[in-house]
Amino acid sequence: MKLIEGGKLVVTSNLTNFREVPPDVNLEIAVRYYKKIEAFRALGKIFESVYIIANDDEIYKSGEIESYLNFEEMAQFNHLGTMVDCSRSCVASVDTVFYLLRICALLGFNCFQLYTEDTYKMDNEPFFGYMRGGYTEDELVMIDDYAYNLGIEVFPCIQTLGHLGQILQWPYYANVRDTSEVLLVEYEETYQLIEKMIKTITKPFRSKLIHIGMDE
Numbered sequence: 001m002k003l004i005e006g007g008k009l010v011v012t013s014n015l016t017n018f019r020e021v022p023p024d025v026n027l028e029i030a031v032r033y034y035k036k037i038e039a040f041r042a043l044g045k046i047f048e049s050v051y052i053i054a055n056d057d058e059i060y061k062s063g064e065i066e067s068y069l070n071f072e073e074m075a076q077f078n079h080l081g082t083m084v085d086c087s088r089s090c091v092a093s094v095d096t097v098f099y100l101l102r103i104c105a106l107l108g109f110n111c112f113q114l115y116t117e118d119t120y121k122m123d124n125e126p127f128f129g130y131m132r133g134g135y136t137e138d139e140l141v142m143i144d145d146y147a148y149n150l151g152i153e154v155f156p157c158i159q160t161l162g163h164l165g166q167i168l169q170w171p172y173y174a175n176v177r178d179t180s181e182v183l184l185v186e187y188e189e190t191y192q193l194i195e196k197m198i199k200t201i202t203k204p205f206r207s208k209l210i211h212i213g214m215d216e
Helices: 036-055 057-062 094-107 137-149 171-176 188-202
Strands: 008-013 029-032 071-074 081-085 111-115 153-157
Touching: 008 036, 029 036, 036 057, 036 071, 036 094, 081 094, 094 111, 094 137, 111 137, 137 153, 171 188
Parallel strands: 081 111, 111 153
Antiparallel strands: 008 029, 008 071
């Protein structure tokens, strides 16, 4: 079989009308893909097609299914994904993240960001994740492994200047605070903290990507 080009997904079936199937013939669906995530995208499309076929009276009566189980797609972007905000109240549980990753896989998303302003644990930084269930390194490793098996690249999304009011509210960080939300720039201890943040949050992930905020 000819190798399929990157980003292309081809789904074919042996039937065009399920009401004209000989009793000794089974429905067969073939999926050709280049990357693992494209196979999950195909599965999601097949689930959608089956739902439409089963719930559309006209399609169900006619039995015509050719266009639903025979299709091609070509990815238009190298990266397609979502960012999940884990910085409001408590973080999403690991099981919830697993569920979201499965949904993303069926949508064909190949990247996934966890937005964590302060909701990850750091050594000797007691207020990171304090009372908010910050992710531990082991939990982030579990998330990365789970996503990898689905063909999804997880990379961290943090803040390294502003939007850090949850930790800057504590007197413990008064020395690196400029305003209630923003770190003090051109101050060595601030840069030491930022370096520690980046090293901590990148360690659990395979990806070499990181979103450092800086929208200010």
